[in-house]
Amino acid sequence: MNILIINTYHYLRGGDCRHAFALADALEKLDHVVHFFGMQSPLNTPTHDAEYFVSEIDYRKALSKKNPITAIKVFLRSIYSLEARRNLARMLDDIKPDIAHLHSIRHHLTKSILPELAKRNIPIVWTLHDYKELCPNTSFYDGGGICEDCKGGQFFHVIKKRCKKGSLPASIVAYIEAQVDRLVGYSRYVDLYISPSEFLKAKFMEYGYLNNKITTIPNFIELDRISPDYDHDNYLFFLGRLEKEKGIITLLKGFDQATKTMPGLRLKIAGSGSLEQELQELARSLNTHGVEFLGHVEGQDLVKLTKRAKAVVVPSEWYENYPYSCLEAMASGKPIIASRIGGIPELVEDEITGFLFEPFNVKQLAEKIKLVGELSPEQIKEIGQRAREKVETGNSKDKYLEKIIPIYSRLINERRNKKQFLKVIS
CATH class of the missing domain: 3.40.50.2000 (Glycogen Phosphorylase B;)
Incomplete structure (x- = not known):
């Protein structure tokens, strides 16, 4: 063909x-x-x-x-x-x-x-990689949480709430584009x-x-290019854009709560975005120790960070479709701590291939972080093996x-x- x-x-x-x-x-x-x-x-x-x-x-x-x-x-x-x-x-x-x-x-x-x-x-x-046909902002996210106000073709809400990057001109363009798509x-x-x-x-x-x-x-996922590593160092790993919808603020607060009684656990954050400075200030104000902002990471450095993590955290607060961050971490043999939202639960099975919590729920996330922090290396390996088996079975x-x-x-x-x-x- x-x-x-x-x-x-x-x-x-x-x-x-x-x-x-x-x-x-x-x-x-x-x-x-x-x-x-x-x-x-x-x-x-x-x-x-x-x-x-x-x-x-x-x-x-x-x-x-x-x-x-x-x-x-x-x-x-x-x-x-x-x-x-x-x-x-x-x-x-x-x-x-x-x-x-x-x-x-x-x-x-x-x-x-x-x-x-x-x-x-x-x-x-x-x-389809997003929800553009249904939501002019593509993500069902309005800057503060899930929003489905445009349901039924009520696209004017994207202008009213300035959903597109907080910009009125950009939101007007998104509105017109949505209307043209439907009319044509x-x-x-x-x-x-x-x-x-x-x-x-x-x-x-x-x-x-x-x-x-x-x-x-x-x-x-190309499994032949990713070999699992069931050993780990004592840190959690976040990879993604530093934006509100990625749940990174909830992650910092949850990590702060969890590590008050677990000071040895660390959190490594890879990525950049508009919240980078705000997040660093939040980490300082919480007096949270063990948080490291790595900036943009790629290539073998990214592979190594993923493979040496105790678990990978995906705390998204928008309707994630089918995130590659989960697929790649699971292929690497890593347990996932993730929010129960969008397509994530189709990949992450609670207490089988990882741990799920309700989005925006700092307390629940802190509990899951504590749980993972207390698991033995053998238990972490067992969950990681099940994660690898799941993607081998369903995502080859x-x-x-x-x-x-x-x-x-x-x-x-x-x-x-x-x-x-x-x-x-x-």
Whole structure:
């Protein structure tokens, strides 16, 4: 098969990029041809398809210039990219893919590209990495907690609450984009949506959206690249953006409570974000010892930090879909302390592969931290082994390919048969 993978960013920026690259690698190893369409960036992984990529735009930098003409151009491009549509049309005519698999395309590539695929009778599969079709802010998070005020198409709430980065202009753009999506009905171009979690699928069905066009295939992890390490040092590890929705404030408070009677346990925090300074000040004000802010960490340093942790903490306070932070930690043989929210409980089974607590609940989190801190090395190893076994069973590359390749084949054959039928009757 000749497969076109479409994702805005062509470097390891987040879970969507990680999944797209891993899928491409797995497909190529099975002798399928894989092409990419995305956005130009000096950070991009080299690809022969770069000539088709759209020009890079940093919306935050562009809007900071406070030039009204620039602002209008940025606004229009975030809704509909003529450049993306033209570039993709040229690419499709050159490479003639059998199927397109989409990931994250909004704001930079936009849904303007969908008609070009449909016009050429190319089936479209789209893996959903967030809730953008349901929530203009993509995450059901309004800066203070879970918010579903826009249910039923009441998208004006995104402006009223300034959900998009606390910015009125950005929230207005998000509102208009949501309304345009619904009015145009772009979903009619997509043959099948893939949800990594049952939670995300259920949320879409609850909203009456995509009911007959969505299926669940959990994300996979390349287990051959991650060997488990059941030994550990005496620290907990957090990896992620330092933002409110990641539950990092709750984590610091919970860790402070737990370690008043367990002073030897440490907490290592890897990542950066808008709360970095505030969190450091909070740690100082709590007089919490053993908290270490590491900043941005990647590569082998990140692997080592994960493998030597006693447990990995995922205290999210938004509807996480199917976080790679959990998958990678479990593949490394680590117990998870996580909030019971979104798709996380589909990965973390309480007291089996880790420990769950209610989001925002500092007391419960402190209790789980104490519990993990008191476990023996043998008990930690046993939980870590069960975590590794769970991802080996449910999240292997082979299991994912066993599901996605028949989907590709079925959709391609359906389109070909339909095309032949139309030729016969014409």
